[in-house]
Amino acid sequence: MGKIKINLKNMDLKLIHKKALVTGSTAGIGYTIALQLAKEGAQVIVNGRTEERIAKAVEQIKLESGNEDVSGIVADFENADSIKNLISQVPELDILINNVAIFEPKAFADITDEDWLRFYEINVLSGIRLARAYFGKMLTNGWGRIIFISSEFAIQIPEEMIHYGMTKTAQLAVARGLAELTKGTAVTVNSVLPGPTLSEGVGGFIDQLAKDQSKTNTEVEADFFKTMRPTSIIQRFLTTTEVASMVTYLASPLASATNGAAIRAEGGLLKGAV
Numbered sequence: 001m002g003k004i005k006i007n008l009k010n011m012d013l014k015l016i017h018k019k020a021l022v023t024g025s026t027a028g029i030g031y032t033i034a035l036q037l038a039k040e041g042a043q044v045i046v047n048g049r050t051e052e053r054i055a056k057a058v059e060q061i062k063l064e065s066g067n068e069d070v071s072g073i074v075a076d077f078e079n080a081d082s083i084k085n086l087i088s089q090v091p092e093l094d095i096l097i098n099n100v101a102i103f104e105p106k107a108f109a110d111i112t113d114e115d116w117l118r119f120y121e122i123n124v125l126s127g128i129r130l131a132r133a134y135f136g137k138m139l140t141n142g143w144g145r146i147i148f149i150s151s152e153f154a155i156q157i158p159e160e161m162i163h164y165g166m167t168k169t170a171q172l173a174v175a176r177g178l179a180e181l182t183k184g185t186a187v188t189v190n191s192v193l194p195g196p197t198l199s200e201g202v203g204g205f206i207d208q209l210a211k212d213q214s215k216t217n218t219e220v221e222a223d224f225f226k227t228m229r230p231t232s233i234i235q236r237f238l239t240t241t242e243v244a245s246m247v248t249y250l251a252s253p254l255a256s257a258t259n260g261a262a263i264r265a266e267g268g269l270l271k272g273a274v
Contacts, residue, residue: 013252016041017069019093020251023077023126024100026053028199029149031061032240033097036248038065045090046072047100077126078118087133092141095251096134098127099149101167105160116163123167128174135178135187144187145251148175152195152266168193172262179260188259190250195266196229198237233268 026048054072075086138144148171157165179189
């Protein structure tokens with residue numbers, strides 16, 4: 001294991017040397033989850049589709065966290081053989097964060113069978129394949145965490161991305177079903193439902209919109225929540241750190257009583273029970 005240069009006085013989540021894989025973690029929420037876990041002393045495996053992006057993310061996480069025990073692995077989650085290769089290189093895990101996902105606004109009538117299958121394979125089946133590989137070993141080892149990064153859209157299905165919403169709902173079902181198999185153990189399986197989050201892509205979209213409308217980013221954000229997300233209580237975009245903090249806590253031994261849950265991190269946008 002690499003040397004960890006971290007102030008141990010700050011270690012309160014008991015994650016030192018826990019081995020964690022975060023899929024889709026070279027940017028956005030996934031990157032910040034990987035960073036938070038590294039800051040807590042975990043042995044983190046970053047995942048992406050290219051060596052270049054992985055190398056950049058690993059270097060930055062090491063720099064920001066002071067944790068040298070960070071590595072990366074390439075995997076294309078549309079390719080079953082690529083996932084098998086990942087599993088062969090990482091035979092055991094303590095923490096699995098199923099974050100990788102694709103999305104695309106598209107009218108329902110235009111969503112082809114191929115689109116439905118592709119979204120299901122990447123957003124849902126990727127997590128199922130990884131859970132199938134690691135879940136039993138977690139039970140045998142006596143401890144483990146599996147977390148599916150779902151979305152507000154699991155509950156509030158977007159009319160412009162019904163296929164995406166379907167995959168996010170499916171993740172809730174898979175996570176809850178797996179949790180039922182952990183009875184009497186120290187393994188937990190949960191889902192986290194982020195709301196609108198200011199990731200790289202969203203930030204770029206807001207920048208362009210502000211430029212096009214001759215408004216400030218703050219004005220564009222306020223307009224978005226007033227017209228598009230009026231039920232949001234916080235009336236702003238979440239930061240990736242806010243989402244990652246929730247995920248990191250759920251990944252820790254401190255969250256031992258939370259199992260089979262769909263945890264909201266969406267600023268109060270969703271009304272009613274999940």
